[in-house]
Amino acid sequence: MKVKIFKPSKTPNQSGFRNSKDWVVEYPKENNLGFEPLMGWRKSNNTRKQIQLKFDSMDQAIEYVKKSKLDYIIIPAKERKFKIKSYSNNFKYNRLK
Secondary structure, three states: OEEEEEOOOOOOOOOOOHHHOOEEEEOOOOOOEEEOOOOOOEEEOOOHHHOEEEEOOHHHHHHHHHHOOOEEEEOOOOOOOOOOOOHHHHHOOOOOO
16 A cells, blocks of 8 residues: 655635645545445445645655555655736737737
């Protein structure tokens, strides 16, 4: 079982970067689904797929994973590209060129 260590990206429908500052350790989401015999509801034998641990830095996350003796994969953080926009550029004479 390999856990993922990653830094989540900003979702498109939020304006801030609050949820994208921490590094996350996430267990794999295996589908061990079945049906509970009494009520017929879906059940899962793996409750670890619901766990997400958040750390301030990647080093802290790696240290926790090594201390817990788990295999891990590091997904590098993506660089943000900023486009500097100006409202006055909408009214330039040659803006469509």
